[in-house]
Amino acid sequence: MRILKFIAYSVVRHAAFVGYDELEAVDDCMDRRIAHFDLDAFYVAVERVENPKLINVPVLVGWPGARGVVATASYEARQYGCHSAQAMRQALQKCPEAIVISPNMTKYREYSDAFHEILLERTPLVEPAGLDEAYVDLSVLAANGLGEPISVAQELRQTVLNSLGLTVSVCIAGSKPTAKIGSAYVKPDGCLEIPIGTDAAFLSTLPVRTMPSVGPKFQRALLEMGINTIGELADTDSKWLEMRFGRQGLLTKKRAQAKDTSVIRHLPGQRKSISRESTFSEDLSMATDILAQLFKLSEAISNDLRDSRRAIRTISVKIRWSDFEVITRQRTLEHSVHSHKQVHPVAKDLLETELKINRSRGVRLLGIGLSNFTDEQFQLPLVSGPTERVIRDKSIETAIQKIHGKFGSDAIRRGH
Ligand SMILES: [Mg+2]
Known part of the structure; x- marks a missing residue:
């Protein structure tokens, strides 16, 4: 168990360096706590972050025109009977005052990446x-005293809301299918933990159509047999289900019984970027305050970079102004960098340029991102002064890191 604990701890600290096999071994040996995270009315929610005038009014994100389809309907539009995959023309008949917005997939992908990065x-x-959406295995963290599933889920929901302005519904259960059904059950902006061993009881009274694997045709066939609830499906004779629906029938019964054991298929590769963001409770307008926040973010992200033991070449700064407009500015360097001392001046320069252009605007959110990882691990930069200075900087940062690890990131800060 000690070794497993060590592996699990390494998994948490150095995500990128742990193989899939080790993680499965960890997964098999404890009570599974699988969370399903699902952003609420995602496309609509992103549009609302960027344009608050869309808040509290019916919105349809989708392709306009005679052959257009609804991609996401806001909850206000859903009250009129609008829903995703509906013909836009039909949706507008039900809710003529709805505001129609064409999807901006590039923007949604950016938010999606940021959402997954927060979880990672x-x-x-x-x-x-x-x-x-994402499935997250919270068992390993809990088993190592790194956070109870429900508190980690709430913390992540808050981080997603603070950083991206999006609400996410979460259900923690013993299996992926139950967690997915549960997150739909608590939407919007809900959080639910189904206690260990009670998945089947939770599912039993829900209609069979709430199972993602039961389509309209499958549902009709089940209803004809008098099977209305997931509990009734769980009790249905396996042979009959197999004869009637083949392997799909058996698999669905297994899910109805909450006996699905599929594991989290996490991405084995290394992360492409890391980011840190802060949303302020009040908009910041003093340049000194904004720069102080950037300094903190730069320190935090440099710690993350050090943990990953890699170097990067691209640094970006994200600003959400008080009017919700979001801008991102980035710079790619000729040499790779790995420390706060190197990251901070670049980020500061990017930020100061924008603050000069936008003197009168308040800052609602500040973010910093590092990407373009290089293969060189801690390679010394060629153009930033004598080697001895670089080595000295590195040892100071290592010392600061150790203190941060022990006492938290407010304990000590470089004096410049
Ligand atoms: Mg969703």
Whole structure:
């Protein structure tokens, strides 16, 4: 168990370096706590972050025109009977005052990446499922005293809301299918933990159509047999299900019984970028305050970079102004960098340029991102002064890191 604990701890600290096999071994040996994270009305929610005038009014994100289809309907539009995959013309008949917005997939992908990154910052055991969903195995964290599932889920929900302005519904259960059904059950902006061993009881009274694997045709056939609830499906004779629906029938019964054991298929590769963001409770307008926040973010992200033991070449700064407009500015360097001392001046320069252009605007959110990882691990930069100075900087940062690890990131800060 000690070794497993060590592996699990390494998994948490150095996500990128742990193989899939080790993680499965960890997964097999404890009570599974699988969370399904699902962003609420995702496309609409992103449009609302960027344009608050869309809040509290019916919105349809989708392709306009005679042959257009609804991609996402806001909850206000859903009250009129609008829903995704509906013909836009039909949706507008039901809710003529709805505001129609064409999808901006590039923007949604950016938000989606940021959402998945937030989850990955907490644990590597993340399986993205489409742009707005992810399964996260919270068992390993809990088993190692690194956070109870429900508190980790709430913390991540808060981080997603603070950083991206999006609400996410979560259900923690013993298996992926139950967690997915549960997150739909608590939508919007809900959080539910189904206690260990009670998945089947939770599912039993829900209609069979709430199972994602039961389509309209399958549902009709089940209803004809008098099978209305997931509990009734769980009790249905296996032979009959197999004869009637083949392997799909047996698999669905297994899910109805909450006996699905599929594991999180996390991405084995290394992360392409890391980011840190802060949303302020009040908009910041003083340049000194904004720069102080950037300094903190730069320190935090440099710690993350050090943990990953890699170097990067691209640094970006994200600003959400008080009017919700978001801008990102980035710079790619000729040499790779790995420390706060190197990251901070570049980020500061990018930020100061924008603050000069936008003197009168308040800052609602500040973010910093590092990408373009290089293969060189801690390679010394060629153009930033004598080697001795670089080595000295590195040892100072290592010392600061150790203190941060022990006492938290407010304990000590470089004096410049
Ligand atoms: Mg969703």
